[in-house]
Amino acid sequence: MVKSHKFICAFAALALVLSLAAIVIPSQASVQALSDGNNPPNVPSNPLPTNYAADVSINAYLSWIGGDPDAADMVTYDVYFGTSLSPTFKERTLPYSATQSPINYSPGILNYNTTYYWQIVAWDNHGTSTPGPVWQFTTGAAPNNPPKMPSSPLPTNYAIDVSIDVPLSWVGGDPDVGDMVTYDVYFGTSLSPTFKERTVPYSATQSPIIYNPGTLNYNTKYYWQVVAWDNHGDFSTGPVWEFTTQTSDIFAYYRGLGLNPDVVETTDLLNAIGDWAGGTIPPGFTQAISTIQLLQLIGEWAG
Ligand SMILES: [Ca+2]
Ligand SMILES: [Ca+2]
DSSP states (O other): OHHHHHHHHHHHHHHHHHHHHHHHOOOHHHHHHHHHOOOOOOOOEEEESOTTEEEEOTTOOEEEEOOOSSTTOEEEEEEEEESSSSOEEEEEOOOEETTOOOEEEOOOSOOTTOEEEEEEEEEETTSOEEEOOOEEEEEOOOOOOOOOOOEEEESOTTEEEEOTTOOEEEEOOOSSTTOEEEEEEEEESSSSOEEEEEOOOEETTOOOEEEOOOSOOTTOEEEEEEEEEETTSOEEEOOOEEEEEOOOHHHHHHHHTTOOGGGOOHHHHHHHHHHHHTTOOOTTOSSOOOHHHHHHHHHHHHO
């Protein structure tokens, strides 16, 4: 009897345990919750750049507030980032403690004037995840670059014997290919040449630029400078260049005789006129000059 009583008691106890178990185990999920008490990570929030931010730096960092209600948990973050509305997976971060916030992430150098989308999915060390919303921001426009410094002058700097009908030319342009560039031309016989003209606008890629200063004087040193302006009001100042025009034929003739044309004597001049008027072609010349041309040269020289 004692034995059977014990058996009955044990059976009753087992039945009680089984019935209790049936009550407290309604699903597999609550078994998990009961066994480790884990909570999913917090929903990622507080994005920086803020959602829909504009004019964001191309060097911007992403940051957000994450964490996990379970203070002892570690949390990693899957970063989705790109220019598509469904940004692509970029990287899983290192594990952070559940209480560390905010989290920073560098997406690298961004493009100007571009809308980016991003999303953070937080994972705790129990394999539970919480996705954040898809955020977006737009980077600022590219900053303006000043025009290129005018270069490659023609006539070359310090050139001599330059034709009196020479056009000026230089290489200009602007690194921003959509820009238009105008050129202020300074030109004259002073070391600080005076402003002559602003050119029409040229495209940023057009080179060389040609400017016609008109017919110049013989045997004269000219100075010139070009200042390039883009359509954003930025400018680049070129150096002052110089060149010297050709001597007139009569000066060349005097040099050929070993005379200094700057201090030629009247008698020498009269002798020269005689030579020219006699129809001879002086050494170094390909043709005789007309009387009219001769008088023009004498006039220049006398001037
Ligand atoms: Ca957790
Ligand atoms: Ca520019």
